Amino acid sequence: MEHKRLMQECFLSIEQLEKRDYLKAYLIYYTAPTIVGVKPSTIITINNQKGVKALWDSYGRKVIDELGLYVHTIKEDERKVTILLYHSISLEATLRQPKHRAFLKRFGYNNAALHQSLERLKDRFEHLCPHEMGIFLGFPLDEVIAYMECPNQECLLCGYWKVYKDQEYAEKTFKLFDQLRYNMLQSFVQDKTIAA
Secondary structure, three states, rough: HHHHHHHHHHHHOOOOOOHHHHHHHHHHHHHHHHOOOOEEOOOOEOOOOOHHHHHHHHHHHHHHHHHHEEEEEEEEEEEEEEEEEHHHHHHHHHOHHHHHHHHHHHHOOOOOOOOHHHHHHHHHOOOOOOOHHHHHHOOOHHHHHHHHHOOOOOEEEEEEEEEEOHHHHHHHHHHHHHHHHHHHHHHHHOOOOOOO
C-alpha cells in the first residue's frame, strides 16, 4: 500500500513536467527494468491520451537514445503506435538461450540476427499478439508454455505476466521491477537523473 501511495505522488509530480520531460518520465516508468537490463524488453502502446503520441512523434527517438534503449515499431497508425523498447545485450542473450531458440523455431524464427527476429515478431503481431512475445519480454518459458496450453486456466498470480508455475520467483521479480520503476522515476522527477 505504501508503494502505491508513493507511486501516486510521483505521478502527480510528472504532471508538472515540461513536454519532453513528461515523455521521458512516462518511458522511464514503463521501461525501468529494461533500462537496467534485468528485463530484455518492454512493449508499450502509445496513444494520444494526454497527447503522448504527439510527444512520442516529436521526441521519442531522442529520449530512447538518452535512456540507452533501442526501439522497434511493431504496429502504427495515426492514432497509436505499439513499440518494443529493448536492451540490446539483454534481448540478444535471451533470444540466444538454447531453450528459447528451440521454442521460437516452432514459430518461424530461424536463429536469425536480432533485427530479423524483431521483424518476424512484427509480422506475427499483425493480427494478434503472438504467444512468443513473452520470450522477448523476458517471461519464464514455463509460464509462456503454460499460458499457451491453457489460457483459461486460473493463474496463481497476475503481474507482469500470468503466473502458473513459480509464484515465489514471480513475486520476487515483480517486487524488483516495481522497486526499479519507483526508484528511477523518483530520481528523475527530483533531479532529472536516472538512478536505480
